[in-house]
Amino acid sequence: MTKIIVRGGQRLTGTVRVSGAKNAVLPILAASLLATEGDSVIYDVPLLDDVMTIQKVLASLGARLTYHNESMRIHAQHITSYEAPYELIRKMRASFLVMGPLLARIGKVRISLPGGCAIGTRPIDQHLKGFEAMGAEITLGHGFIEASAKSRLKGAKIYLDVASVGATENIMMAAALAEGTTILENAAKEPEIVDLANYINAMGGKVRGAGTGLIRIEGVDRLHGASHNVIPDRVEAGTYMIAAAITGGDVFVEGAIADHLTPVISKLQEMGVDIMESDNGIRVRSGAKLKSVDVKTLPHPGFPTDMQSQMMALLLVSEGTSVVTETVFENRFMHVDEFQKMNAQIKVDGRTAIVSGGLPLTGAKVCATDLRAGAALICAALRADGVTEVSGLHHVDRGYVDITGKLAALGADIWREESGEGAAAAAGKLAAAGVLTMPARELTTVAAVSAASQSEGDSSPYKREKEVAVLKVQPTWA
Numbered sequence: 001m002t003k004i005i006v007r008g009g010q011r012l013t014g015t016v017r018v019s020g021a022k023n024a025v026l027p028i029l030a031a032s033l034l035a036t037e038g039d040s041v042i043y044d045v046p047l048l049d050d051v052m053t054i055q056k057v058l059a060s061l062g063a064r065l066t067y068h069n070e071s072m073r074i075h076a077q078h079i080t081s082y083e084a085p086y087e088l089i090r091k092m093r094a095s096f097l098v099m100g101p102l103l104a105r106i107g108k109v110r111i112s113l114p115g116g117c118a119i120g121t122r123p124i125d126q127h128l129k130g131f132e133a134m135g136a137e138i139t140l141g142h143g144f145i146e147a148s149a150k151s152r153l154k155g156a157k158i159y160l161d162v163a164s165v166g167a168t169e170n171i172m173m174a175a176a177l178a179e180g181t182t183i184l185e186n187a188a189k190e191p192e193i194v195d196l197a198n199y200i201n202a203m204g205g206k207v208r209g210a211g212t213g214l215i216r217i218e219g220v221d222r223l224h225g226a227s228h229n230v231i232p233d234r235v236e237a238g239t240y241m242i243a244a245a246i247t248g249g250d251v252f253v254e255g256a257i258a259d260h261l262t263p264v265i266s267k268l269q270e271m272g273v274d275i276m277e278s279d280n281g282i283r284v285r286s287g288a289k290l291k292s293v294d295v296k297t298l299p300h301p302g303f304p305t306d307m308q309s310q311m312m313a314l315l316l317v318s319e320g321t322s323v324v325t326e327t328v329f330e331n332r333f334m335h336v337d338e339f340q341k342m343n344a345q346i347k348v349d350g351r352t353a354i355v356s357g358g359l360p361l362t363g364a365k366v367c368a369t370d371l372r373a374g375a376a377l378i379c380a381a382l383r384a385d386g387v388t389e390v391s392g393l394h395h396v397d398r399g400y401v402d403i404t405g406k407l408a409a410l411g412a413d414i415w416r417e418e419s420g421e422g423a424a425a426a427a428g429k430l431a432a433a434g435v436l437t438m439p440a441r442e443l444t445t446v447a448a449v450s451a452a453s454q455s456e457g458d459s460s461p462y463k464r465e466k467e468v469a470v471l472k473v474q475p476t477w478a
């Protein structure tokens with residue numbers, strides 16, 4: 001079984017670089033299907049499992065992609081299929097974002113209902129409502145959606161009942177090539193929406209108002225490939241800010257954009273964490289005592305649901321009681337059971353969790369129940385007494401580039417283990433990564449991820465055994 005092992009108690013110091021945003025790059029790669037001429041080159045593409053999944057989806061539709069040094073080149077002139085493979089779409093939510101581009105480009109799509117983190121029912125009614133308003137006919141059956149448009153999609157006035165990030169993106173992409181103007185009301189305002197709009201505009205599109213609740217998209221006849229730099233990942237940045245604060249550390253989160261993190265910064269400041277914003281990042285400095293605060297998740301610019309579980313980890317070590325209210329997803333407290341294994345005291349009542357802070361956290365065997373829950377457990381483990389083993393890493397690998405290496409570089413005593421079988425399977429999975437030419441990851445049986453764990457010598461019960469392999473991950477996709 002693959003696991004991350006953390007021996008808590010190290011204060012984090014130094015600089016950590018934020019990777020490109022998962023939730024920005026996925027819609028941007030989907031949008032590259034809109035280009036009928038020229039290649040797109042996307043920079044700061046993070047090496048994540050979700051990125052590998054979307055590239056396979058695009059390749060299955062006829063696009064050609066190559067990846068090198070965090071940039072992805074996409075050639076989408078020839079779309080050869082309108083059917084997105086079930087086994088890829090079920091893996092992650094964002095793969096559903098090829099629906100809008102396919103409808104706009106070729107007027108037809110067959111796609112299964114999407115997967116993603118199991119944090120609620122996650123309907124797609126708002127996406128479908130938007131496509132129907134633009135003239136698409138939609139049928140649903142046996143877990144699949146088929147949509148077709150008899151002629152070019154038509155611009156429409158669309159009001160979203162909920163300010164859905166995915167629906168805003170999907171509709172924006174479809175509208176970019178529609179005939180006439182689309183007015184999207186109650187649109188989501190997340191920074192990732194703005195990034196997608198900037199990319200579509202660089203392709204020759206006409207999107208105005210992204211980042212506000214009213215987006216106006218004037219459809220154009222064709223779009224071309226374009227170059228684009230993906231924004232830094234605000235959730236990854238926020239996670240390292242929490243990791244710094246929970247260990248009483250002093251960390252510079254390089255690349256973090258303070259404007260994207262206002263609610264997280266405000267809450268940390270309320271708790272007593274020192275935050276210093278600069279042009280190229282955010283410095284986080286934290287002392288021994290933190291105050292409890294209440295947190296309520298909301299669509300942007302409110303407190304992001306994707307930071308709720310990491311914030312809860314920090315509240316566990318603050319003085320007093322905090323109330324955490326989750327309003328975006330109805331089932332996003334699954335990390336609570338895992339925190340309780342680490343001596344946390346939390347009571348959940350519906351969408352509210354009452355967190356009793358200040359109790360010492362203790363190491364335990366825990367499992368990531370979703371992507372951010374995994375990150376939150378790692379944050380808690382950094383502070384806990386003793387050793388914590390975090391499993392369920394397939395979730396974490398969807399959204400964090402080398403979290404073990406980045407935290408180890410800040411001084412955390414952390415390493416990742418794969419059993420011999422697991423390591424071979426991981427290498428096989430990577431080698432089979434579709435259109436990307438990828439030399440197999442370097443597999444090694446040496447025990448050399450965490451300098452601190454090495455210094456423990458043979459007395460460490462967590463010393464790697466000889467059949468255990470550690471992935472020293474830095475593959476080059478050529």
Ligand SMILES: CC(=O)N[C@H]1[C@@H](OP(=O)(O)OP(=O)(O)OC[C@H]2O[C@@H](n3ccc(=O)[nH]c3=O)[C@H](O)[C@@H]2O)O[C@H](CO)[C@@H](O)[C@@H]1O
Pocket residue numbers: 023024026093094120121122123124125126127128162163164165166167188299305306328329330
């Ligand atoms: C790949 C990606 O970018 N994922 C992010 C995106 O997910 P995603 O785009 O799936 O999230 P949405 O903004 O669509 O969901 C927000 C709320 O709207 C509801 N809803 C959504 C669509 C719909 O058609 N009908 C409907 O009722 C959902 O059930 C949820 O309660 O935004 C979420 C909210 O910030 C983040 O947690 C995810 O990390």
Ligand SMILES: C=C(OP(=O)(O)O)C(=O)O
Pocket residue numbers: 023092093094115116117119306371372399
């Ligand atoms: C919920 C998330 O991702 P997804 O929407 O892809 O499940 C997330 O990034 O925290």
